Amino acid sequence: MKRLTAIAALAAIATATACGTTGTTSSGGIYTTIDGAKQIDASAPINPFNPQGSTFVGYDTMSLGWPKNDLMNPDLFYPGLAASWSATPDQGEVVIHLRPNARWSDGKPVTSKDVRTSIGLAYTQGGSAYTVNAGAAGAAADVVIVDDKTVKITQGANRSNAFLRNVLSTVVVPDHVYGALLPAGFWRTLQDARGTGPAADKAKTEITGLSQKVITFSPREDVSAGPFVLERVNPGAALLKRNPYFYDSAKIVPDKVKVLNYTGNEQIWNYLVSGKLDSAPFTAVPAAVMARIKATAGNEVRKGYSPVAASMAFNQSRKPYDDPHVRRALAYLIDRAQVTRVASPEAGTPSIATTGIHGSAAKAWLGPGLAGLNPYKVDPAKADQELRAAGMVKRKGQWGFADGKPWKVRLTVPAEFSDWVAAAKSITSQLNDHGIDASVTTSADYTLYLEELASGKLDVGFWLMALGPSPYNIYQRLYGSANGWSLLAGRLTHSPPGKDGNWMGGPEKIGGVNPGELTNRLNLATPEEQKKIVGTLAALTNQQLPVIQLYDYVNTQFVNTSRYTGWPPHDSEALRLPAGVWMQLGMIEKK
């Protein structure tokens, strides 16, 4: 470790940087932040495959590219370890050109072999482009090293237009550190796993059986291709120092990065109030706390597009939620603006209408068509009409079923999401005002909540939706596995309510339209076709209301101008990326 430090210091001195930083001076200062994705676990291995690993995306963990925060195009990326890339129109083949001067923090060059090994390791974890499930859409079928700096990755027969972005999101680790985790004959086994039959099943088991070995692997030290490399980590913070071999070292200003640990949002608020953090990713903040944060010298807020929305979702296999009239009635009774004020005043905007898409993206996708959709403005009279149309009866000011049974709306949320709890309470209060017996129930934590949801135990719950920018990802939240449609071996199947995780329980066809099929087609459609499909799905969603879209999230980031400047502006495409990537893009300067 000492020897490595000495080498690094010497190399840093030899490396002329724009700000004249060396490993021994501290003109760049220490940049302080938090990792929004995880808390620090000092005992976790320095391994990006470990969910708690002591590695930090954008600082010492590098991807081939960094996704831009675009409203519609999911394929826009900033270069990462990949200097450039090309893809065939159907994304059947992606060619990656690595940066010629990319090197690891131990001085070794970043090569195609590293990428191939990283892909092999990703297969052991499964998901996105690297899965052993035969026929999965958008899965890589072949990885070919063209030369030291060029890799060609080919899609399997079941194509998906998500392939390029999944490939570009590949986290790259050094082959000379991680390569030994892949047993001899791994690539042959992988080839066998892509088939069907007992031999393929055995191969699949072998590949996925490596998962735990990869996750628990603990390298002696951090070997990073990013702008920083881990120096030390303790329960309170992780300290990273400059990687003198980083390909764009001249752009990197801070000498060190300190990633502070936190146990909850309140701790992050306190860091911000005390002006400790140079930047902090999105954190839910109450209005009064936001005022205190803004009052701290140097603190500023950056807001931008966040492709996520909160919604109230129905289990349509439960009465009366199987009736669209009832769902519409509830939409007419909920004042979304008030719900947003109560729940997420700083990080949410009331949804314009239920479309399935975040409001900002909806304008881009639907254009003037958006105005033609029903905004479900608060209208108790219309709600009454809808409820009567559904056969509900009002007795002594309370709505109930026609047979005299009481109707109790039980809205469930995970207890740990304070904004959802507040939103749910606001909704139930509003419904109670209009004679609907509504109350909030909570699940102890999010994992349990999702289990309860998937098992069909809940009548109405909260659901994250509009996960853009990919239109397939957007509508998959409404017409995907949670609503019965799943893709197996290239074939789309629909399971009945209560089976295979179908808790939404919506109809397979609505007026001759199969929304799950349409959603699946988004995976292969051209941009023009996508627009058409999105228009159809938005109209259907607006009319049927499998969910009521409540508020669209606003990405709210915090920066402090006391020590550094050059922050991304409001609505920047880089805003949702870690500050380490901002540094790579040459954004952050010393004050």
Place this chain on the structure above:
Amino acid sequence: MTVTAMLPDGQGGGSARATLRRNFWRGVARVLRRKPSRVAGVVILALFALMAVVGPMLYPAHLPRDDDALYAPPSLAHPFGTDFEGTDVLALVVTGSRYVILTGLATAVITVAVGTALGLLAGFHRGRWDTVLMRVTDLQLTIPGLPLLLVLSTVWKFEGPLEMGLVLGLLGWGGIARAVRSQTLSLRERGFIEAARGLGLSTPHIVVRELLPGMAPYIAMNMLIAVTGAIYAQVGLFFLGVLPFDSNNWGVMLNLAVFGGGALTSAAALPYLLAPLLAILLLTLGIVLVVDAMDEIFNPRLREE
């Protein structure tokens, strides 16, 4: 022959008991007057009892909200300000008191009933009864209450105060059972118990009429202390967010004030945090002051002073 047979008409056992009762209550009044804090304790408990019984009737089933006054500061209209959706915090505390106090009482009754019954049984019968019951008690004492409740809350929704009280009570009787057993072991060797046995009185009579009255003060004090324990336990669980949501529950209020309102970071939600805290503090104080009075009422040595 009994004592009553020797008394003139109209001055039988009934009137003797009445005299005893009168004297007892006079003693109680004297003990309370000795320290004003004890009177304060009784007043506090009476107020909370009244709040639990009558409080929820003073407000509509769904408390009114002011959409334009979220986290409003304290004022004449809202002495403790408003919550995240503009509901009066005082109204929430008052309407939420019934659940808290009912749970506390249910817990206390179950704790005392189970603990006393098992303690008396084990101490009086000794032998195998004692061995078995005390091993069960040891087992109960080793159960980590809070972690168990956290796990239980994932499968059981604890929708009523009695359910909550039942679980808390069943988790808290071990200490009382052990203490009652040791007292029983001591008392059963006394002369009056020997005499009762010699007279051929039945075991239930000896236990209920001879042993239990001697321990009643101790049991009563434990019951009140169990109420405070139950309040802490349930409020803690609600604060952790593992129990059903009810916006007027004191623990839920604390949770929402801290995690939703940022009460520990900014002053806006501070009244929302302090109101239930103050209620818990006052209720606990009332119980402690009354226990202090009870101690003197039942303890002959303290009374002689």
